[in-house]
Amino acid sequence: MAKTILVKPLITEKSEMLSEERGQYTFVVAKDVNKLEIKKAVEDMYQVTVESVNTMIMPAKAKSRSTRSGILHGRKPSYKKAVVTLAEGEEIDFFGDI
DSSP states (O other): OHHHHEEEEOOOHHHHHHHHHTOEEEEEEOTTOOHHHHHHHHHHHHOOOEEEEEEEEEOOEEEEEEETTEEEEEEEOOEEEEEEEEOTTOOOOSSOOO
């Protein structure tokens, strides 16, 4: 169940900075879930205590690229993003022992 709610962790420079400084972790989640379901999924999957969840729907983007046969136009789909704040002193290790 938690795997269908949490699509993947979002690893960017900004999300890494938030996790180091504030204990906030960013996930791409399914579009139809609410904050309570996200909180329960993170707590079940990573065995941590979640203090708060902030969600946002990121809009779709138009993309184009130049090829030999001309310019190709396409779209990147929209997605829902959740920023999860953990309790003081807790952390999630996405990379394990790499």
